[in-house]
Structures are given as structure tokens and as C-alpha cells.
Amino acid sequence: MRGAALLLVLWLIALLTGLIGAFALTAKIEGLQGRVLHRGVIAGEAARAGFEYALVRVADPDPRRQWRPDGRPYRFAFGDATMEVALTDENGKIDLNQADLALLASLFQHSGEMPMEDARKLAAAVLDWRDPDVLTQPEGGAEDGDYAAAERHYGAKDAPFESVAELEQVLGMTPALYAKVENDLTVFSGRTRPDPAFASPGVLRAMGIDPDATIARRRAWDPSSGGTAPILEGGEPLVSAGSGTYSIDSRARLRDGREALLRVVVRAGGNGLPGSAYTPLRWEEGASSR
Numbered sequence: 001m002r003g004a005a006l007l008l009v010l011w012l013i014a015l016l017t018g019l020i021g022a023f024a025l026t027a028k029i030e031g032l033q034g035r036v037l038h039r040g041v042i043a044g045e046a047a048r049a050g051f052e053y054a055l056v057r058v059a060d061p062d063p064r065r066q067w068r069p070d071g072r073p074y075r076f077a078f079g080d081a082t083m084e085v086a087l088t089d090e091n092g093k094i095d096l097n098q099a100d101l102a103l104l105a106s107l108f109q110h111s112g113e114m115p116m117e118d119a120r121k122l123a124a125a126v127l128d129w130r131d132p133d134v135l136t137q138p139e140g141g142a143e144d145g146d147y148a149a150a151e152r153h154y155g156a157k158d159a160p161f162e163s164v165a166e167l168e169q170v171l172g173m174t175p176a177l178y179a180k181v182e183n184d185l186t187v188f189s190g191r192t193r194p195d196p197a198f199a200s201p202g203v204l205r206a207m208g209i210d211p212d213a214t215i216a217r218r219r220a221w222d223p224s225s226g227g228t229a230p231i232l233e234g235g236e237p238l239v240s241a242g243s244g245t246y247s248i249d250s251r252a253r254l255r256d257g258r259e260a261l262l263r264v265v266v267r268a269g270g271n272g273l274p275g276s277a278y279t280p281l282r283w284e285e286g287a288s289s290r
Contacts, residue, residue, distance in 0.1 A: 043260035044285065046081040046252035051262050053078075054085045054248050055278060059268065063223035069242050070198045070218060081252040090245040090265065092198025093186035094206065096161040097130055100192065101139065107206035111180040122172040129170050132158050142171040161187050163282070188245050188265065188281060196232060197240035214238065244268040245281070261286045 054074070057067040067074055069089040076083050094107055101123045109119035124137035134156075136143050144155035150171055161167065164185045168178050184202045194203050197218070201211035209232065217230045218238050229239040250262045265282035 039254060039256060039258045040260065043081065043252045043254050043258045044262070046078055046083065046254075047250045047260040047262040047285075049078060050083045050085045050250035050252060051248050051264060052277075054087050054250065055246075055266070055268060058087060058242060058246065066223070068218075069246050070215075071200050072219065078252070080255050084251045084253075085248065087246045087248040088200070089195065089198040089242050090186045090188045090247060091191055091195040091240075091243045092200065092203060093184055093189060093247075094194055094203055095186055095189045095191055096126065096164065096167060097187055098190060098192045101127055101137070103193070103206055106208070107181055107184060107202065108177065110205050111184075111202055112174075112177040114177075118172075122170075125170050125172050126167070129157050130160050134158070147171055163187060183247070186247075186265075188267075189243070195240055196236055197238050198242075 054067060057065065057074075058069055060066040067087065069087045070092065071086055071088045073084050073086045076085075094103060101120065104123035104126055105116065105120040108114065108122050109116050112119070114122075121140035124139035124141035127137050128141035128143055134143050136146075142156060147153070147155045152169075152171065154169070157166075157169075164182055164187060167173055167182075167185065168175070181202070184200055184206075194207065196204060196207065196209060196214065199207065199209075201215065204211040204214055214232070221227070221230050221239065223229075223239070229237060231237050245265070245267045247265050248263075250264075251259065252261075253259045263282075263284040263286075264280060266278040266280050268278055269276075
């Protein structure tokens, strides 16, 4: 009888030990999760602060403090975070709804290292996607029958692009090529030709402009010097007033390696909303821990 009682007590002790151990492990895991979430919130708010700070600096009337929206990175410290913020005026990008076949083909050809014939065919498919008719472009293009043959039963849209991401649906576009051209494209500028004052190396190259020399001249000019702003050989200025519609990438890295990235497209001004400093057109948030 005593042996059975002792055995029961030992089993109860083992059970309680297991329960306490499980509780301690659960508490530790929840504590770690809470710490990760807490640091993630801090990094995310730092990235948000970097984005809003960029909007203030790009509108600064003092040229010595003003940030220029040409894609260059600005680095600074904010609390215990190291910040890297870059903003690009949407006028410096290629508009999917306005660019002609030659400009789109040049972008695809240089970015994808593809034969010009294939690049022009893909550019023609972009034009067929956005134009309202059902006639295939002379370069090839793609209308409903071509999509059906490729088992893409949604067909050509025959309407303007509403977002850059829509380009992934165009027949002939690959994920690899899209990843290379995404940041050089827009649907917000309404321009047939990008503004070289804000254009990236990829866009400048597509325009037939030497990117290295052009960007070097843009960044070498000191707006507070009183000197003449640089221009291209044809007289096109390499310094321009911003349009007010910007792509902004704000990355915050904490000391423990936690990172947050905010990628947005915004239009300065609240579009008539009281107290609003900007109108969001695209908003993406991400975080990582290294």
C-alpha cells in the first residue's frame, strides 16, 4: 500500500514538473515573441518617420537643406536606428500609359539583355494591353487570341494600366524582367518622356543618355553656389522642380539588426482632406531580422 502511495506521489511530482516546465517554456516563447514584435514596431515607426521627414526635406525652401528627388540615398541617425531614405520624382520614370514603343523597347532591351526584336514585341504587347482596339500592333503585340492561345483567358485589358504591377499580366513579361524594370515605371506622371533631372540609370539608358556622366553632373552641382544649373546637350535641364508625386523608400535598421522597410508612392498635399500632408497612392511595408 505504501509502495503504491509512493509511486502515486512520484507520478504527481513528475506531472507537476512537466506542467511547470511547459508553462515556463510557453512564457519564454511568448516573451521572445513580444520582444520581436516590440522591436518590429519600433523599426516600423522609424521607417515611417524617415518617410515623413523626406517629405519635409524635399519641400524645404532652403537649397542647402533641400533633398533632391533623383533616387540618391540619404543616410542619418534617428534614435537608435540607422536610416537610409531615397525618394524619386515620378516624372523621372517611364509612364506605362504614355511611353511609345521605342522607349519601352529600349528599357526592356537594356534591362533584360534581350534581343531588340523581342523587346519591341514585348513593348507592342504593352501597347495592345492599354489601347482600346482589338488590332494587333505591327511589331507583333498581343490581343485576346494570343492570350487565349497561351491559356491566359483574361485577354488583353484594352484600357490604361492602373498600376505598375499590372504589367506582370502582359503576355511575354517574365518575373525576372519585371523585377528589373518595376522601379523605373509609373502610371502617375502622364508624360511621354521622363524628366532626366530625376531619371534613374536604367531610364537614362533607355532614353539614349549616358547615365554615369549625367548622374555625376546632377550630383556635382551645388544649388547654393549660384552657378548655372547643368543641362543636356540638347538644352534639357538636369535640375528641375519636383512634381509633388514621389516614390519613397525608407529603411530603418536598429542596433540589434532588426530592419523595417517602407515603400510608398505619395502625392504631396492631402487632396482636400483637412490636416493631411499627403495622399497615398501605393503603400508597402516589410520587416526583417538579421
